[in-house]
Amino acid sequence: MAYEVKGVVARSKGAPVTVETVIVPDPGPGEAVVDIQACGVCHTDLHYREGGINDEYPFLLGHEAAGTVAAVGAGVTNVAVGDFVILNWRAVCGQCRACAKGELQYCFATHNAAQKMTLADGTELSPALGIGAFTEKTLVHSGQCTKVDPAVPATAAGLLGCGVMAGVGAAINTGAVKRGESVAVFGCGGVGDAAIAGAKLAGATTIIAVDIDDRKLEWARQFGATHTVNSKQTDAVDAIKGATGGFGVDVAIDAVGHPAVFEQAFYARDLAGRVVLVGVPTPDMTITLPLIEVFGRGGAIKSSWYGDCLPSRDFPMLVDLYLQGRFPLDDFVSETIGIDDVESAFEKMHSGDVLRSVVVFK
Template identity: 70%
Template structure:
């Protein structure tokens, strides 16, 4: 039988979000209903509210979530009721050309639940990133549920569902940071700090953090930055070269995603070095013009990192294990824990700066 629960909805472009009663259908084939325990407030949710993703309003917001599977539909074998899971927005298909090549992290046909959640009026909701987890319960494809060790608090576990995974994966999976490497990270918000933590896990010896906010640079040190650069006062490219013996970094991660920072990343890498773009550009942005000879003469690689090139079934449990071993400081990402009706306030605090992650606790 369908259930009515509370959820945070963006009804119109640019308007404040509101807590609404929503209808969750029983799970159909390949689907699961998850009782949400905690969900991080990500900048992507704000993009949805502002119409920066698409115009398929109303949106059921929230996607960085952990919770417990309540029920599953026919044919579901990945999870069972009672399983403790992190939700992901890339349920792999297992059949596309990437999956058949043994690279499911690049699946070209990821999917979400088939049925729609609705307002009580019957108006269909678009769940953020196919999840919609600012709600007491949500309906997802079963493949969007990844079982993890339940000893990890949901406030912490859910963060791997998006931003933290994107940053760690940008360093470990996409950038392939190795022992002894030098790394620079431009932009020290949640994703950038996660990239710093990932580089530290991978064994980087020099990790240079770049930002324009001294508060963020202080936080970057907590995640493992060995040097920090205030880009308001210092040329980031010159500083990164100075901290890497004059050569530039082996891996430079752009966690901002604007032409200026991408150009800085390109010029701050060593010969044969790698640039990783994980900050999300807006549709109107274009790559900066650079002499083609600069591309040729530097060698190396220019990569984009989508969701940290992660495979949730592989990466989520492993990162939770590292957290439980005390090797991955996920707790440091949480600035505040808030109730469901404070999401609009969290957006405001996010825009004013100083908040790394607000987490809704249900």
């Protein structure tokens, strides 16, 4: 029997989202239906609404979510009804060339549910990142469910499903920050602050936050930044070198995804340092760098996909650290809202008033 629920839908490019009736089918083989308890409002959802991902409207938005498994289909063994789970968009296949090399975090053939959720008139919905969680229930592939300790609040846990994991993973997994190293993070929104928190967790001793908003720089200090640079007022590269004995940082993380910011990150690192791009650029963006500088500085230039995370490994670890009081997940939650407030949350996101608005379901 299908489920009839309410969900947030983007029908066309740039149009305000609407709350509509969504039909969620019973789970088929390998699928699960999840009762959503909380879902963060991420920039990626806004990109979907604006047509920045693709044009497969209408979209069922929402993907940073946690909830309880309500039903499972045939053959599902990794989760059971009643399990508290965080949803992810990297359900590894176990068979592609990345998985065959043991690099499951780069799986090139991740799974989504085979069935489609629809509007009441039968129109098929495209779920954001294969999840679609601004809704009371959603249908996903069971591999998109990661069981974690239910002691963590859903409002905090769900953020691991995208933004927080992307930032933490950019520091720990992609950037491989080590104890005693120096790190600069460009852009202090949710992802950037998560990268700062991840660098602190990894033992970095100098963590430099760069942004053009003093309010965001103050937030960055709360997550572990030891230095702050307002790049609207000060040359960021000079300031970073000044804070690191003139050398630059071991790891520079671009959490903005803009050519000018990436160039700053490139020049702000020490010799043999690592540059990590985790901010998402638009398709039209290009960058030009002197090849001799790429060669002469050594080190590595890396892109971070989803923080190069493996949900089955990283989600439970970060939840455990949260429960130990060592990782401040709650601090990323600026406000909790209802399902009718997503459009206003997008407006607050534009103005930089929040790190994360989180939709809470009764």
